[in-house]
Amino acid sequence: MGFLRSLLSRRRFMRDSAAGVSAALLMPTLTPATAHAELPSDLTSLSAAQLSAAVRARQVSCVETMQAFLERIDNCNPVYNAVVSRLDDDTCLAEARRADEELSRGEYRGWLHGVPHAVKDLANAEGLPTSLGSPIFAGTMPESDDLHIARIRDAGAIFIGKTNVPEFGMGSQSYNSVFGVTRNAYDPALAAGGSSGGAAVGIATRMLPIADGSDMMGSLRNPAAFNNVIGFRPSQGRVPRTPDDLFYNQLSTNGPMGMNVEDTIRLLDTMAGFDPRAPMMMRDDLPGFDAYRVRGLDGLRIGWMGDYDGYLATEPGVLDLCEESLSILETHGARVDRVVPDYDMDRLWQCWLTLRHSGLSKSPGPVGSGEAERWVRRGCVAVAEGSPVGPGRWGGVERVCSGVWVGAWALSRRGAHGDAAARPGGAPSGVRGVPGQGGAGVRMASSASCGRAA
Helix, strand or coil: CEECCCCCCHHHCCCCCCCHHHHHHCCCCCCCHHHHCCCCCCCCHHHHHHHHHHHCCCCCCCHHHHHHHHHHHHHHHHHHEEEEEEHHHHHHHHHHHHHHHHHCCCCCCCCCCCCCCCCEEECEEEEEEECCCCCCCCCCCCCCCCCCCCCHCCCCEEEEEEEEHHHHHCCCCCEECCCCCCCCCCCCCCCCCCCCHHHHHHHHHHCCCCEEEECHHHHHHHHHHHHHCEEEECCCCCCCCCCCCCCCCCCCCEEEEEECHHHHHHHHHHHCCCCCCCCCCCCCCCCCCHHCCCCCCCCEEEEECCCCCCCCCCCCHHHHHHHHHHHHHHHHHCEEECHHHCCHHHHHHHHHHHHHHHHHHCCCHHHCCCHHHHHHHHHHEEECCCCCCCCCCCCCCHHCCCCCCCHHHHHHHHCCHHHHCCCCCCCCCCCCCCCCHHHCCCCCCCCCCEEEEC
């Protein structure tokens, strides 16, 4: 993929993508060995695996790598607004020099040694504010890394900032009143998807080599699709999450994003694995990347739901593109079966909303509420059984939705999360892109050197 010299036509992208689908699936991913060839002048064009191999082989220093990505962010982020709460250059370069010194002593921390990384702003990373895209928590400083983030750090990554999200991760877009709008890598006038929109756009524009994300109902997958990168939602229990409720709060899971399949597998391997602090996790180990092989499509069965007989709204041309792509896979031996589960989708949607509210009512800090939890658990059972949940369509669930957020705001204003939470803009020194710099004031510049081509 080359970089856009002009904004890519959405229609042309959809049309041209179909022809390359089967080739992309059948083509082996790049291996780190390719990094031992002559390096390109633009280090940000390398995959994470290639960059990793180049750093380990001392073909490129960690400082050179950091400089390349910081320059890329400076050029592209004013347009796309994917990276927020960014640390200043001096801080990032000091960490890169330390990583180079470790290599000089023969100390290699892992495949992400010296690789710049920005953490999704729903996860905690020590030294970076966790704002959740909300003015309620803007500038809140966590005391430690979340479990999966600690593993990325232990593998050698250098944390340089956060990636943007919708407020509380609630939505298939990525805008909020703290940092503003994250814009699509192919056309800044279009949506980036969400809630891992900042992560997807960061990879697609090559501001980031790789990214972590999370997914409740598509938050790794739809922004990846919107921006032509890879987003993978692992099975529940594969990647640890910081424990809160062990039974009810199982809708969301953390997972990886990458520019190709290899990078995504490698990051998943880094993030996954049992931790006794998350006892409901899977206990088996994933094989390393080298254990995977490209498989043929002969005998592969694919279930195709389409738009669920018209229940799911799609833009004209999308279904045609998907079905054309599936027909290409059939020519390579795959079998595509149209499947529509016999379930009332509206009832499923109501149940899911109730379960989601239950999870939010149990969030750490002032968002959690014993009364909210009691109301929502009653709603969970009632909706699942098809029973009314109280007066009106939503009953107690609607009460929870409003009460949880108002209560959280009130407690935060009293300083329940410390001075930074009660003071918008209370980010630590050395952090760039602090609250108040986003919104309608995001500067639009030429995207010629930042977007990705098909």
